Amino acid sequence: MTKHYIYIVMMLFCSFSYGQITFNGCHYLFNDQDFTFVNTGSDATGRNIFVTTPVDGNQPCHGIGVCEFEISWGETNNRWEFIADDGDGNFSSPFLIYYNTEASTPNPPSLQLGTWIENTVVTEGNCGGALTELNSTLIGDVQDETLNISSNILSSIKVYPVPAKDMISVTSPNHAISNITLFNLQGKIVKQQVNKFENISLSGVKTGVYLMEINTTSKNRLIKKIIVQ
Numbered sequence: 001m002t003k004h005y006i007y008i009v010m011m012l013f014c015s016f017s018y019g020q021i022t023f024n025g026c027h028y029l030f031n032d033q034d035f036t037f038v039n040t041g042s043d044a045t046g047r048n049i050f051v052t053t054p055v056d057g058n059q060p061c062h063g064i065g066v067c068e069f070e071i072s073w074g075e076t077n078n079r080w081e082f083i084a085d086d087g088d089g090n091f092s093s094p095f096l097i098y099y100n101t102e103a104s105t106p107n108p109p110s111l112q113l114g115t116w117i118e119n120t121v122v123t124e125g126n127c128g129g130a131l132t133e134l135n136s137t138l139i140g141d142v143q144d145e146t147l148n149i150s151s152n153i154l155s156s157i158k159v160y161p162v163p164a165k166d167m168i169s170v171t172s173p174n175h176a177i178s179n180i181t182l183f184n185l186q187g188k189i190v191k192q193q194v195n196k197f198e199n200i201s202l203s204g205v206k207t208g209v210y211l212m213e214i215n216t217t218s219k220n221r222l223i224k225k226i227i228v229q
Contacts, residue, residue: 021050021071021108023082025136026097026118026127031061037071039141047073048106050141056089070094071108078221080108082116095122098131101213101221110142114223115211120187129185130211157214163227170197175216182226183211202228 021037037050049072052059061067068085079101083094102114109116116131116138128135157172170180180200182191190210193200210226 021138021140021142023069023136023138025131025138026123028126028128029061029123030067033061034137035067035069037069037140042106043073043075045073045075046106048108048141050108055085055091058089069097073108074099078103080104097123097127101223104143104145107141107143110144111136111138112144113142115225117183117187117211118185125186130187157222157224159212159214159224159226163229164202165229166202168200168202168226170200170212170214172197172214172216175218175220178215178217180215181213183213185209185211 020039023035023037024033035052037052039048040051042048049070051070052068055068059066059068066085066087068089070083070085070091072081072083073079074081077099079099081096082098083091083096085091086093086095096119098116098118100109100114100116102109104113111131111133118125118127118129118131131138156174157170157177159168159170161168170177177197178194180193180197181189182205184190185208190205191200191202205228207228210228212224212226214222214224
């Protein structure tokens with residue numbers, strides 16, 4: 001968010017019955033079991049930090065050896081991150097498992113807000129792609145709407161046609177676009193574009209569902225789901 005934005009103060013009163021987050025997913029690596037995250041505080045942006053308990057380097061599971069997790073806002077990359085401890089109990093060198101670029105606050109996005117993308121560099125695709133209601137559960141202190149004003153402004157960005165076939169267009173009346181990246185649901189980059197966003201060729205892009213990451217020159221980011229026929 002830059003000084004050029006008009007700040008809108010919006011009060012939203014939300015109540016969550018759990019006071020925590022429950023996650024179940026990526027069964028190949030984590031087994032088919034529920035993991036409970038508790039709020040351990042908040043960061044400098046006011047976003048809450050959730051950690052599984054206890055974190056003592058002694059919670060074994062299949063695949064990665066230790067299943068101790070944290071969900072928190074990664075300020076360096078401007079995204080929510082689902083990370084796994086490397087086994088020392090203090091998240092000093094964690095593994096990034098999933099990430100979601102929706103700038104929700106104060107709690108992380110639900111399965112309906114943005115997309116939790118699998119970091120296949122670490123998982124090697126063993127989590128089965130992005131989190132969905134078919135392959136995972138993420139409930140409790142998560143939210144379906146963002147309170148971040150930049151997301152409301154970025155909602156004016158239009159992507160069409162959907163579904164698309166040979167070409168897709170992106171228009172942005174409020175902000176100049178710096179680059180666009182198209183990912184498959186496993187997080188692999190299939191196309192990048194740095195200019196001429198109104199006519200993006202889909203030549204070589206296979207039929208399927210993709211995630212389009214749109215970055216603006218004002219350092220905002222938007223993720224949209226794209227269907228290619």
